[in-house]
Amino acid sequence: MIPLKTDDEIEVQRESSLLVGKTLAEVAKRIEPGIKTIILDRIAEEFIRDNGGIPGFKGYSGFPATLCISINDQVVHGIPSDQILKDGDIISVDCGVIKNGFYGDSAYTFAVGNVKTETLLLMERTKQSLYQGIEQAVAGKRVGDISHAIQSYTDQFGYGIVRELVGHGVGRQLHEKPEIPNYGKQGSGPKLTLGMVIAIEPMINLGTRHITQSQDGWTIRTSDRKPSAHFEHTVAIKNDKADILSSFEWIEAVLKQKSE
Ligand code: MG
Numbered sequence: 176m177i178p179l180k181t182d183d184e185i186e187v188q189r190e191s192s193l194l195v196g197k198t199l200a201e202v203a204k205r206i207e208p209g210i211k212t213i214i215l216d217r218i219a220e221e222f223i224r225d226n227g228g229i230p231g232f233k234g235y236s237g238f239p240a241t242l243c244i245s246i247n248d249q250v251v252h253g254i255p256s257d258q259i260l261k262d263g264d265i266i267s268v269d270c271g272v273i274k275n276g277f278y279g280d281s282a283y284t285f286a287v288g289n290v291k292t293e294t295l296l297l298m299e300r301t302k303q304s305l306y307q308g309i310e311q312a313v314a315g316k317r318v319g320d321i322s323h324a325i326q327s328y329t330d331q332f333g334y335g336i337v338r339e340l341v342g343h344g345v346g347r348q349l350h351e352k353p354e355i356p357n358y359g360k361q362g363s364g365p366k367l368t369l370g371m372v373i374a375i376e377p378m379i380n381l382g383t384r385h386i387t388q389s390q391d392g393w394t395i396r397t398s399d400r401k402p403s404a405h406f407e408h409t410v411a412i413k414n415d416k417a418d419i420l421s422s423f424e425w426i427e428a429v430l431k432q433k434s435e
């Protein structure tokens with residue numbers, strides 16, 4: 176069964192999702208060569224708690240941190256550590272928050288210093304593939320329409336689309352039905368209806384789509400060790416246009432300021 180949310184519940188979930196966006200912006204301020212990823216995690220946890228939220232990932236199935244920080248060939252679920260970011264790295268930062276009983280879930284991939292053009296393009300196109308998917312996230316369409324939109328946009332560049340990990344419903348639980356794959360056929364899968372809230376999250380690899388799990392039991396890496404990008408929004412299904420509950424607005428304001 177797919178849990179449906181009332182309009183009031185969606186507003187609560189918007190608040191959680193916006194807190195995720197603001198948290199990622201706080202993290203963005205500090206992303207630079209020389210910083211340890213564990214420091215970014217502490218900044219996020221403190222900001223979430225100061226704003227009345229609870230880190231949504233910490234303790235989830237035993238995950239030890241507030242953020243998933245995945246560097247370069249790490250796809251998702253990287254654990255913050257004493258590892259120091261270097262010029263030319265990219266990092267995917269995934270954050271979940273619970274506030275007033277509902278989860279928000281969003282992720283953004285950042286450049287650390289000067290990153291190769293082919294990798295910057297991977298990042299930009301992965302973000303664009305998320306918006307291609309969101310365009311299909313309207314009542315009356317099916318999950319496969321979202322999946323197909325992401326896949327058909329991404330395939331033209333010859334990238335690898337991760338299949339083992341997918342987007343998901345999100346609400347009182349971090350992971351609810353339905354699954355939202357980043358590949359698939361138009362018109363297939365569950366019908367999208369009003370009241371559904373889903374996390375759409377393409378994970379796109381520069382090379383092969385295949386992945387391996389690291390010995391820490393969490394970190395997913397690309398099999399060929401080429402870079403991977405990941406962007407995610409929490410969105411509510413509406414009639415004509417998806418309502419994006421999370422936001423990259425604050426993140427991108429920080430990035431703009433840093434580039435000036
Ligand atoms: Mg996430």
Ligand code: MG
Nearest residue numbers: 280374376407
């Ligand atoms: Mg998610």
